[in-house]
Amino acid sequence: MNTDTLDRCPISYTLDHVGDRWSLLILRDMLFGGKRHYDEFAASPEGISTNILASRLKQLEAGGMISKRQYQENRRRYVYLPTDKALDLLPMIIEMIQWGARHDPHTGAPPEVTAAIRKDPAGFAATVREKFSSQ
Amino acid sequence: MNTDTLDRCPISYTLDHVGDRWSLLILRDMLFGGKRHYDEFAASPEGISTNILASRLKQLEAGGMISKRQYQENRRRYVYLPTDKALDLLPMIIEMIQWGARHDPHTGAPPEVTAAIRKDPAGFAATVREKFSSQ
DNA sequence: TCCTTTACTTTTGAATTGCAAGTAAAATCA
DNA sequence: TGATTTTACTTGCAATTCAAAAGTAAAGGA
Numbered sequence: 457m458n459t460d461t462l463d464r465c466p467i468s469y470t471l472d473h474v475g476d477r478w479s480l481l482i483l484r485d486m487l488f489g490g491k492r493h494y495d496e497f498a499a500s501p502e503g504i505s506t507n508i509l510a511s512r513l514k515q516l517e518a519g520g521m522i523s524k525r526q527y528q529e530n531r532r533r534y535v536y537l538p539t540d541k542a543l544d545l546l547p548m549i550i551e552m553i554q555w556g557a558r559h560d561p562h563t564g565a566p567p568e569v570t571a572a573i574r575k576d577p578a579g580f581a582a583t584v585r586e587k588f589s590s591q
Numbered sequence: 592m593n594t595d596t597l598d599r600c601p602i603s604y605t606l607d608h609v610g611d612r613w614s615l616l617i618l619r620d621m622l623f624g625g626k627r628h629y630d631e632f633a634a635s636p637e638g639i640s641t642n643i644l645a646s647r648l649k650q651l652e653a654g655g656m657i658s659k660r661q662y663q664e665n666r667r668r669y670v671y672l673p674t675d676k677a678l679d680l681l682p683m684i685i686e687m688i689q690w691g692a693r694h695d696p697h698t699g700a701p702p703e704v705t706a707a708i709r710k711d712p713a714g715f716a717a718t719v720r721e722k723f724s725s726q
Numbered sequence: 727t728c729c730t731t732t733a734c735t736t737t738t739g740a741a742t743t744g745c746a747a748g749t750a751a752a753a754t755c756a
Numbered sequence: 757t758g759a760t761t762t763t764a765c766t767t768g769c770a771a772t773t774c775a776a777a778a779g780t781a782a783a784g785g786a
Contacts, residue, residue: 464699466691467619467684468637477610484602494733502603505775510734532732532783541694548686549602555683556601559676564599629764640744645765667752667763729786736779743772754761 473519474545478504478512483521483542484549487584492535493527516542538588546581608654609680613639613647618656618677619684622719627670628662651677673723681716 474480485491485500498509513536516522521542527533550573557565573580609615620626620635633644648671651657656677662668685708692700708715 464695464697465619465636466688466695466698466700467615469691469695469698470687471612471615475610475612475615477606480602480606480610484600495731498733501600503775505777506734507736507776508774532781534733544693545690548683548690551683551686552605553601555680556604558679560599560601560604562599563601563604565601630762633764638744640746641765642745642767643743667750669764727786729784731784732782734780737777739775741772741774743770745770746768748767749765751764752762754759756757756759 470548473516473521476512478508479516479521480549482509482512482516483538483545486522486536486538487542487546487549490587492537494534494536497536543585543588546584547577550577550581605683608651608656611647613643614651614656615684617644617647617651618673618680621657621671621673622677622681622684627672629669629671632671678720678723681719682712685712685716 474483481500481502481504482497485497489496491497494509494513497513498504498506504512513522513524517524520539522536522538525535525537527535553565554570554573554577557563557570609618616635616637616639617632620632624631626632629644629648632648633639633641639647648657648659652659655674657671657673660670660672662670688700689705689708689712692698692705
């Protein structure tokens with residue numbers, strides 16, 4: 457992580473925030489999977505171990521990508537939500553989806569999703585964004 | 592790396608190819624920095640160590656992202672070039688540049704580059720692409 | 727009061743990384 | 757032609773990170 461060095465390449469900066477496999481998968485589950493709680497992220501199909509999940513959540517929060525809040529009035533439960541900074545990543549993530557769907561001969565990307573993205577990528581991003589606009 | 596499992600999420604597939612910091616920095620230097628030789632990549636500002644560089648080049652080649660060819664007639668020198676698959680990543684990388692330039696208060700992204708990208712991102716990608724169309 | 731849920735932390739061995747040095751073959755130089 | 761340099765790596769080793777499994781602590785619910 458080069459956050460304070462003389463290295464100010466925008467690609468490098470982006471990688472410092474989401475250049476780790478698990479960080480992006482957490483964001484994916486948050487943005488597209490409707491996941492908001494620790495145990496929901498822990499149940500990702502890729503099988504993240506809980507120590508890594510905890511460290512990545514902390515890292516994402518430190519990088520201003522997600523916020524951690526109490527779930528409803530007093531309780532020992534938390535909600536993780538994307539910040540605007542994370543939502544601004546949607547165009548990049550959508551390009552990732554398109555690239556993966558295009559180049560993986562066995563892609564499992566739902567055709568209706570890839571079709572919607574192809575037709576109107578910005579509109580697709582806006583739709584996802586709206587789901588978090590109230591928070 | 593999940594290349595053969597039941598996990599066929601397009602984001603996950605993309606991460607299997609470039610979800611590592613160094614892979615993407617090599618691609619960056621190749622696409623935008625005009626680098627083609629081993630020792631040029633080894634001299635990246637981020638300081639990749641040579642064992643990691645060698646393993647990443649091998650990995651990128653195995654993933655169909657780059658090709659390794661002999662440099663000119665007989666010689667012990669190689670040229671690394673992006674494949675079409677890698678060039679198809681340009682839209683994603685361009686989104687990374689925009690995100691990084693936008694969110695890093697101390698970004699070193701050249702204003703003329705970010706301006707050109709903002710004005711016509713697809714055109715910018717096409718310009719980069721053309722440089723490799725002859726190979 | 728005991729059990730469960732939730733969000734972690736800890737432990738341990740394995741894998742990966744970073745750093746430095748070494749190597750091998752071809753090309754260039756003297 | 758022999759010596760040096762260039763190029764593309766490999767090797768060794770300590771340190772960090774990771775995965776897997778188990779443990780923990782506080783709050784809620786039965």
